[in-house]
Amino acid sequence: MSEAIDAVVIGAGVVGLAVGRALARSGREVVVLEKAAAIGTETSSRNSEVVHAGIYYTPGSLKAHLCVRGRELLYRYCDSKGIEFRRCGKLIVAVTSEQCVQLETLETTARANGVHDLRRIEGAELRRMEPELIGAAALLSPSTGILDSHAMMLALQGDLEDAGGHVALHAAVEAGRYAGRTVRLTVSGDGETTDLEAGVVVNAAGLYADRVARAIADVPDGGDVPPLHYAKGNYFTYQGRSPFSHLVYPLPEEGGLGIHATLDLAGRTRFGPDVEWSETVDYTLDATRADAFYAAVRRYWPRLEDGALAPAYVGVRPKLSGPGESPADFRVSRAGEPGGATIVHLFGIESPGLTSALALADHVLERIDG
Numbered sequence: 001m002s003e004a005i006d007a008v009v010i011g012a013g014v015v016g017l018a019v020g021r022a023l024a025r026s027g028r029e030v031v032v033l034e035k036a037a038a039i040g041t042e043t044s045s046r047n048s049e050v051v052h053a054g055i056y057y058t059p060g061s062l063k064a065h066l067c068v069r070g071r072e073l074l075y076r077y078c079d080s081k082g083i084e085f086r087r088c089g090k091l092i093v094a095v096t097s098e099q100c101v102q103l104e105t106l107e108t109t110a111r112a113n114g115v116h117d118l119r120r121i122e123g124a125e126l127r128r129m130e131p132e133l134i135g136a137a138a139l140l141s142p143s144t145g146i147l148d149s150h151a152m153m154l155a156l157q158g159d160l161e162d163a164g165g166h167v168a169l170h171a172a173v174e175a176g177r178y179a180g181r182t183v184r185l186t187v188s189g190d191g192e193t194t195d196l197e198a199g200v201v202v203n204a205a206g207l208y209a210d211r212v213a214r215a216i217a218d219v220p221d222g223g224d225v226p227p228l229h230y231a232k233g234n235y236f237t238y239q240g241r242s243p244f245s246h247l248v249y250p251l252p253e254e255g256g257l258g259i260h261a262t263l264d265l266a267g268r269t270r271f272g273p274d275v276e277w278s279e280t281v282d283y284t285l286d287a288t289r290a291d292a293f294y295a296a297v298r299r300y301w302p303r304l305e306d307g308a309l310a311p312a313y314v315g316v317r318p319k320l321s322g323p324g325e326s327p328a329d330f331r332v333s334r335a336g337e338p339g340g341a342t343i344v345h346l347f348g349i350e351s352p353g354l355t356s357a358l359a360l361a362d363h364v365l366e367r368i369d370g
Helices: 014-025 062-081 097-112 123-129 149-162 206-215 287-297 353-369
Strands: 002-010 030-033 090-094 119-122 137-141 145-147 166-168 172-178 183-189 192-203 229-238 247-249 261-263 269-271 276-278 309-319 331-336 342-347
Touching: 002 014, 014 030, 014 149, 014 192, 014 353, 062 145, 062 149, 062 353, 090 097, 090 123, 097 137, 119 123, 123 137, 145 149, 149 166, 172 206, 192 206, 192 353, 206 309, 206 342, 229 287, 287 309, 331 353, 342 353
Parallel strands: 002 030, 002 192, 030 166, 090 247, 192 342
Antiparallel strands: 090 137, 119 137, 172 183, 183 192, 229 269, 229 276, 229 309, 247 261, 261 269, 331 342
16 A cells, blocks of 8 residues: 655654654644654663753754753743653762863853853862762753653654644654655555655654665765764662762763763662663663772762662663764754755764754754755
């Protein structure tokens, strides 16, 4: 069987749902295809659920712009929808005086990105704020927070459906072909194969965005498909009462932001993620990595007791930069020809993808309509 529709979004994570919502609210008939049995089962549900301020990213980059814009959109959206969130704030800690110069660099970058509410905290005040921490100084980011990411995705899906859109589960894109005014997709699921034709296709497949892009053949000006690098991140839960009232981050490291302490909305503390490069999408948690967690956390919380960390879960980040490479920006690639169908590929949508989701959806809509 064959069906025609205005727009198809591939992937029902938080970004795919946000894009689908934006397209449906623009008046298009939209379906969001998801190969899994539920929405948001991979990167969108295997992260720290942190609303980032926009501190770390290269000034002028998509990550910087969309994070800062997305943060405000996200807080307003959660407030309007009754989605639970908390602006608990974050401390980025320089453990030694030698590391303080890195705090200055981060603060300069944040200001260039439009983040003007950071405050430098020196040792004595830091100890009053968080008595369990050790550190020479820290940056306080009051606009950093946490949210219920699953409730957010359900709200986005509800908005999409209220605007006439639809989410199709067990719907995997097997192949596609550019056909001038439309893109023809072959979609399989539940023992059936369906051919979909759409004038707009958005590839928001996250960990599999490169594979989906390669499956769609004969795209004019399609450009190259970048390889994705999988950064596996392990999380461990602290089994005692939370020692912190803020999120606590060390200084950034290669591939990530360091093994940090985050809170959930119930007040429990978890540590992670670390960075473990992988050739495959692998959600197996290696409990032996706890030794490295104890060592990393004790640099800023020396009172962490033996045996207090329990394995929690694993997330995988789709990165455009591999081991030893400088951090890469989000990549939004538009392909097609004038008067023909439009394809937009979203590559390397890792952190701060959750924070940026609503702003990224607006950006994709501008690329389609522009």
